[in-house]
Amino acid sequence: MAADDAITVTLIDDHPVVLAGVKHWYSAADPPIEVVASGATVETAWTPPGDAAAVVVLDLQLNGRPPVYGDLRRLIDADRQVVVYTMRDDEKTALTCMDIGAFTFLTKAEGEEHLVAATVAAAHDLPYTPPALAGAFGADTADDRPKLSLREEEVLIEWFQCESKDLVAQKLGLTPRTVNSYLDRVRIKYANVGREARTKANLVARAIQDGLIDVDDL
Incomplete structure (x- = not known):
């Protein structure tokens, strides 16, 4: 992959250790993934250079706040590819994020392998369903399914x-x-x-x- 084709990421998390760890994972990927901006607030994704990244990796709970569903929706409405990466592992949160339009949902327990794979898939708009999300889909009993021919x-x-x-x-x-x-x-x-x-x-x-x-x- 040429340098101009490198996958770029804006990373949003309020834990410095998480930021450092994810940056290391991305740098060790083959080919490496470039973190162009990182920070503890969603504003990082709206200001240069974070506003131009191919993928936004978003922690749902920042600085002690409730889940940032409103911020997630605004990113989706702006046609951003968002990978939710969070400590939350309940089915309701996962399905809510997907219903809003997140590219995919990962728990932090799923780690390097799935985060790197999900980021690559998001950059190329290819499907990717990590284990926690597959489990949430399997448990979903919602009846708001469209009637397809x-x-x-x-x-x-x-x-x-x-x-x-x-x-x-x-x-x-x-x-x-x-x-x-x-x-x-x-x-x-x-x-x-x-x-x-x-x-x-x-x-x-x-x-x-x-x-x-x-x-x-x-």
């Missing part, structure tokens, strides 16, 4: 398992425009039930929650 489900699942929409079109005998139309309708249906899914990774998370696909199938 069989064809919408088929296109959605094929897209998760193919490298491009063109390949989905070839496999299902559709045009790429028709594939896009089906995926747009799926996104609209999720938005209409209050569960927006703007990216492919978000759609994967929704599909796992709703039992359309299993983590092992990806």
Whole structure:
């Protein structure tokens, strides 16, 4: 990977030891991941150079405050790729973050392997579901699932398992425009039930929650 293609991260956590440890993990990654800004407040992600990072890694609880769901929502609304990295490990918190639109949710107990992998996936908008999040999806019994047609489900699942929409079109005998139309309708249906899914990774998370696909199938 060329230097210009390096993955850049803004790291937000109020524990200096965590900041130092994560920076070390990223520097040891292959290829290395560049932390362009770090700090104890979300403002770090809104000011240069943190405002231009490909990925924001966000601790949910900063300086003794309750979870910063409002700050997470503002980042998502600005089309930032956010990896939530937190000490909280309850299913409600994980699902709330995903419903808001976080790229993924990791507990700090999941450590280096999953944080580095999730960061790389977020930078390239590829699905990534760490163990704690997979467990939360499995326990979710929410009934606010959109009603997708069989064809919408088929296109959605094929897209998760193919490298491009063109390949989905070839496999299902559709045009790429028709594939896009089906995926747009799926996104609209999720938005209409209050569960927006703007990216492919978000759609994967929704599909796992709703039992359309299993983590092992990806």
